[in-house]
Amino acid sequence: MVLVIGGKANGKLDFVRQHLGYNNADIANATLDDRPVLNNLQDLMLADPSSAESIFPTLLTKSVIICDEVGSGIVPIDRAARHWREAVGRLCCRLAEQATAVIRLQCGIAILIKGDLTWK
Amino acid sequence: MRTLVIGGSGSGKSEFAEREITKLHPAAASDKYYIATLMPFGREDEARIARHREQRATRGFTTVEQYTALAELQLPTRGGALLECLGNLAANELFAPEGAGTEHAEAAMLRGVIALESQCDDLIVVTNDVFADGETYEPETENYIAVLAAVNRKLAQRFDRVVEVVCGIPIALKGEIA
Numbered sequence: 001m002v003l004v005i006g007g008k009a010n011g012k013l014d015f016v017r018q019h020l021g022y023n024n025a026d027i028a029n030a031t032l033d034d035r036p037v038l039n040n041l042q043d044l045m046l047a048d049p050s051s052a053e054s055i056f057p058t059l060l061t062k063s064v065i066i067c068d069e070v071g072s073g074i075v076p077i078d079r080a081a082r083h084w085r086e087a088v089g090r091l092c093c094r095l096a097e098q099a100t101a102v103i104r105l106q107c108g109i110a111i112l113i114k115g116d117l118t119w120k
Numbered sequence: 121m122r123t124l125v126i127g128g129s130g131s132g133k134s135e136f137a138e139r140e141i142t143k144l145h146p147a148a149a150s151d152k153y154y155i156a157t158l159m160p161f162g163r164e165d166e167a168r169i170a171r172h173r174e175q176r177a178t179r180g181f182t183t184v185e186q187y188t189a190l191a192e193l194q195l196p197t198r199g200g201a202l203l204e205c206l207g208n209l210a211a212n213e214l215f216a217p218e219g220a221g222t223e224h225a226e227a228a229m230l231r232g233v234i235a236l237e238s239q240c241d242d243l244i245v246v247t248n249d250v251f252a253d254g255e256t257y258e259p260e261t262e263n264y265i266a267v268l269a270a271v272n273r274k275l276a277q278r279f280d281r282v283v284e285v286v287c288g289i290p291i292a293l294k295g296e297i298a
Contacts, residue, residue: 005287007252069286071128073253074261079164082129089130089287096287104286113289 001059002117003095004066006105012066013039015103015110019119020064032058041067042088049080049087056091060098067092121242122279123295126272128249132288134172134204137246140283141202142179143298144242151199154181155190155236157208159216172204187212188219190232200242203233206275207248210268214260226267230274245279247272 002020004012016022016037028035030043032055038044041059045052059065071089076082096102101115110119123140127133138154145152154176160166176183181202186193190209195201203209206229213225220228237243250265257265276282281295290297 003287069128071130072249072251073128073255074250074257074265075129082164086130089128089132093130093132093135093288096289102287102289113286113291 001062001095001099002064002115003092003099003102004064004105005069005092005102007072008068010105011108011110012068012105014108015105016064016066019110021120022064036063037066038062038064039066041065041091042070042084045088045091046084049084052087052091052094056094059095065095065099067095121281122237123242123244123281123283124272124275124279125244125246125283125285126249127285128252131249131285133246133285135175135288136283136285136290137202137204137244138175138179138181141200141242141244145200151197152179152181153195153199153201153240154183155193155201155203156183156185157187157190157203157205157212159187159208159212188216188228190229191235193232193236195236195239198240201236201240201244203236203243203245205246205248206271207250207268210264210271214264214267222263226270229267229271233271233275245275247275249284 004016006012022037026035027037027039030040067088070085096114099114101117102113104111104113125133125137141152158165158169160169209229210225213219213228214222219225233245251269276294282293283297284291284293
């Protein structure tokens with residue numbers, strides 16, 4: 001599994017389509033099904049931040065997981081918002097541990113931060 | 121060696137910082153200090169503190185609580201120290217009754233870190249990336265952001281290493297990770 005992270009609208013989805021060889025039919029949006037790519041993991045977690053444990057094994061079967069980085073702001077006063085950010089961060093740490101490669105997108109530039117992966 | 125570690129919420133920065141100081145100071149508890157700045161307010165903080173304490177338990181830290189006035193802290197022996205974290209220290213200095221207040225918070229924090237680095241061989245300071253949510257807050261929160269950012273910049277310039285942690289993965293922004 002390859003984990004692709006970065007701030008909102010930093011080019012993660014484009015990178016996966018253009019450089020990792022997936023098309024729209026391969027990409028599920030914030031839902032778990034048979035498609036090999038999961039986009040917007042952070043939105044999937046919005047529904048139930050405590051679901052990380054139960055969905056973790058399924059996440060490991062994906063080829064690519066795309067997730068927004070959501071932890072780089074003022075800690076929200078709202079409890080649910082706070083827990084969601086924390087849960088998304090922790091889940092990404094666990095996924096990164098298991099991932100063969102982790103790629104971070106910044107301004108559309110892909111930076112390999114873990115593993116050994118080349119792309120076209 | 122002085123290292124600044126930065127990351128967002130749930131980025132794994134604490135775990136990295138603790139592993140790193142333990143690498144430098146694997147020996148007994150007597151020469152490794154954990155300086156905790158989180159003033160507990162309620163059950164969520166208590167749970168967080170318990171989780172961090174559990175992570176540290178096996179690594180032989182002596183925990184010291186210092187919520188404000190870091191410059192007054194005297195470490196009993198010389199060794200390694202981990203300060204966690206500047207985000208809480210800034211909040212305490214700015215908002216707690218015993219804090220340095222708006223005018224003096226930044227200077228008090230810098231003075232505190234400099235006093236601390238003079239007392240240990242290796243210092244790791246954990247700080248928070250709170251700068252990228254695109255929100256505009258009320259003036260006191262904006263000031264908090266400005267103070268924390270200023271301290272981060274000054275320490276990054278001063279320190280030997282700056283490491284950003286993303287999804288538990290350390291990325292060297294200055295210096296090298298062994």
